[in-house]
Amino acid sequence: MIEASTRYQLLVSVPDLGDANFDQTVVYVVEHDDAGAFGVVLNRPTETDIGDHLPDLSIPVVSPGVFFIGGPVSVGGLLALGRRRLGAEAAHVAELPGPLALIDPEALVEGEVEGIDAMRLFTGYSGWGAGQLDAEIAAGAWHVVEATPDDVLCAEPEALWRTVMRRQGGRLASQGLYPEDPSVN
Structure with a gap:
């Protein structure tokens, strides 16, 4: 049984x-229960322009308009x-807290998603098996802090x-304040 969900x-x-x-990363946790956890790294942009691969998206991509590495699991998959959008009915999404939503990638590619005014695309995700994330938190590898919508779609x-x-x-x-490269400290 999990100690406390980080969902x-x-x-x-x-x-x-x-x-x-995961060095110096921020992960938004989408799910965390007794079966395990999954989320996406929010601060690993690639240099791969989304428009080069998905030129017909009807929903604007938050700058920078590149794919992000969501984690080491299923790299190449889309999340x-x-x-x-305030007051709009959303279609093909799973609602998350506040204004956030997890978008169905197939519906996105097909142009069927509605009610979303901005998004970020990830390749891969971060995943943990049953009890694995709890053990990493207990070992001091992660700080668990409150998320804001601005964190998820930060500029x-x-x-x-x-x-x-x-x-x-x-x-x-x-x-x-920790240096990006401690060897130059």
Whole structure:
């Protein structure tokens, strides 16, 4: 049985996690229960322009208009998070807290998604088996903090890890000052 669900919260890696997939990352947790957990890394943009691969999308992509690496599982698969339009009926989405929604990727490609005014696209996701995330949190690999819609669709994803750490105050804020490359310190 899980200790406490991190569903709809952020996992913020400790500065020196030692895992290239998750060093200085912020993960939005979409699901976390006894079977495991999954989410997406919010601050790993690629250089691959979405318009080069999906030129006919009817929903605007939040800048930067590139695919993000959501995690090491199923890289190449498509996952989309978006912001529901105020007062609009949304179709082909699973509602998340606040204005956020998980968008059906097939319906997105087919142009069938409605009620979304902006989105971000991810390739791959972050996944944990039963009890795995709980053990990593207990071992001190992750800080669990509240998420905001602005975190999920932030305009400056490269700065997100530091931004989230610093807004926590105290010890976490000081960890946000950790150098990107400690060897040059």
